[in-house]
Amino acid sequence: GAVVSQHPSWVICKSGTSVKIECRSLDFQATTMFWYRQFPKQSLMLMATSNEGSKATYEQGVEKDKFLINHASLTLSTLTVTSAHPEDSSFYICSARGTSGIQQETQYFGPGTRLLVL
Amino acid sequence: RKEVEQDPGPFNVPEGATVAFNCTYSNSASQSFFWYRQDCRKEPKLLMSVYSSGNEDGRFTAQLNRASQYISLLIRDSKLSDSATYLCVVRGGGFKTIFGAGTRLFVKA
Numbered sequence: 001g002a003v004v005s006q007h008p009s010w011v012i013c014k015s016g017t018s019v020k021i022e023c024r025s026l027d028f029q030a031t032t033m034f035w036y037r038q039f040p041k042q043s044l045m046l047m048a049t050s051n052e053g054s055k056a057t058y059e060q061g062v063e064k065d066k067f068l069i070n071h072a073s074l075t076l077s078t079l080t081v082t083s084a085h086p087e088d089s090s091f092y093i094c095s096a097r098g099t100s101g102i103q104q105e106t107q108y109f110g111p112g113t114r115l116l117v118l
Numbered sequence: 119r120k121e122v123e124q125d126p127g128p129f130n131v132p133e134g135a136t137v138a139f140n141c142t143y144s145n146s147a148s149q150s151f152f153w154y155r156q157d158c159r160k161e162p163k164l165l166m167s168v169y170s171s172g173n174e175d176g177r178f179t180a181q182l183n184r185a186s187q188y189i190s191l192l193i194r195d196s197k198l199s200d201s202a203t204y205l206c207v208v209r210g211g212g213f214k215t216i217f218g219a220g221t222r223l224f225v226k227a
Contacts, residue, residue: 043205
């Protein structure tokens with residue numbers, strides 16, 4: 001149980017394109033989802049925390065107009081990188097926290113999405 | 119000072135060796151502690167939670183020292199498959215989670 005999927009797993013796009021990444025909790029309901037970014041050989045950096053039905057909370061230095069987050073249901077959150085540029089190329093990973101029990105205490109990670117902006 | 123600090127390594131050890139990783143955290147109000155494992159180009163996976171009393175899971179032992187604000191992970195009888203990056207993770211109030219930069223381990227035959 002507690003599987004999180006992400007789609008797509010790979011994206012290659014031209015500069016200026018907007019890219020949408022989906023994060024789904026497949027077998028549990030997630031009140032909270034987290035979006036991280038990881039550059040090569042660096043640690044995961046939390047970008048934003050997304051709660052179902054409310055606006056996301058962005059970490060300092062993360063532009064909310066650049067990285068649009070929508071958490072419309074208890075099983076789906078989306079991250080849209082608007083007008084992507086080469087410096088946005090990174091590994092984007094989402095994680096989800098469940099509503100009760102052990103799933104509430106643990107973050108379950110999606111497999112990540114590799115974005116390459118040319 | 120980083121909120122969570124780890125020795126980046128890499129640690130190069132032979133199969134069967136015992137290896138230990140340490141991690142320090144700066145926020146004394148931190149509430150929960152974990153070790154995650156991340157394989158190259160993959161997402162992190164929870165290895166084990168860390169409790170004040172210390173806990174063991176097979177070849178892996180985790181310990182927490184709140185007074186000194188550090189966490190350790192001990193791997194006994196290393197296997198080739200243990201090669202990965204080990205992430206120290208600290209969670210404070212409001213479920214804010216901080217990841218360390220990770221310690222890379224290479225286990226050689």
